Amino acid sequence: MKRHQLILQRLQEQKHVEVPDLCEALNVSAVTIRKDLRLLEEKGLLFRTHGGAALENPYIKDRPVNEKERLNVEEKLGIAHAAAQLLGAQEAVIMASGTTLVALARAIPPHLPLTVITSALNVGLELVQRPEIEVMQLGGYLRHSSSSVTGPHAEQVLADVSCSKLFLGVDGLDLDFGLTTTNISEARLNQAMMRAAQETIVLADSSKFGKRGFGRICGLDQIHRVITDKGIADQDAKRLEEQGIALTIV
Structure with a gap:
């Protein structure tokens, strides 16, 4: 069916689509689109999501860090270098966990004095080699x-500090559901980090868009900036900017 071909073509271009957009583009009702999506999912051609469909399974499983390190390496390096440019001398910042945060630790300019609070052991091990950086693990x-x-021990420490920036890695960034991770305890700690920081900066390569993990961190209205790569769909970039979120694409 030609309508099915058009849906799949748009999905290939944008990675995920929403029912209202398909209704407008194909001039059919939402009932018809949902029926189309159900049939296409039964054929294994897409995954239905809340309000639309995705090319890949939107629900994320936890993966070992050594496996994550091999994914989207160039994109993570570009994101890390862009994030490092936002750091100023004598700042106190929080760095959450994730392979992109490890890349950020390595990308911090030489001899830049900072105080860094981190939950990630691998981030701390990178920073401990830098005598000009005070590390609170x-x-x-x-x-x-x-x-x-x-x-709770980590959350209690964060209740007693105030930092200028939080650099946050996520497992999923769904424009409707918000930011997520695969672990509910990590989501709670990320929320405590956000309360301790004046600005939340999300480091997420484009593969994270349209994905959901088990633990919800927050909605998009609680973040200030997203740094991602050029693989981000135009519609996603537009929606972020419409919500007043600063967007950096590397």
């Missing part, structure tokens, strides 16, 4: 899959 339960800590 949060304590708690160490997650084997991410080399980061979670739990």
Whole structure:
């Protein structure tokens, strides 16, 4: 059916589509579009989501950090270097967990004095080699899959500090559901980090868009900037900017 071909073509271009946009483009009702999406999903050609469809499974499973390190390497490096340019001398910042945050730790300009609070053991190990950077390593339960800590001990420390910026990695960025991670305890710690920072900067390569993890961190209305790569769909970039979120594409 020609309508199905057009839906799949748009999905290839944009990675995920929404029912209202398809209704407008194809001049049919929402009932018809939902029926089309159900049939296409039964054939294994897409995954239905809340209000639309995605080319890839939008629900994320936890993966070991050594596996994540091999994914989208060039994109993460570009994002990390762009994020490093936002750092100023003598700032106190929070760096959450994730392979892009490890890349950011490596990209910090030489001899830049900073105070960094981090939940990620691998980030702390990178920064401890830099004598000009004061590192506060949060304590708690160490997650084997991410080399980061979670739990009430880390949350309690964050309740007593104030930082200029939080650099946050995520497992999923859904424009309707918000930011997510695969672990609910990590989501809670990320929320505590946001309360301790004046500005939240999300580091997410374009593969994270349209994905959802188990633990919701926050809605898009609570973040200030997103740094991503040029693989981001035009419609996603437009929606972020319409919500007043600063967008950096590398």
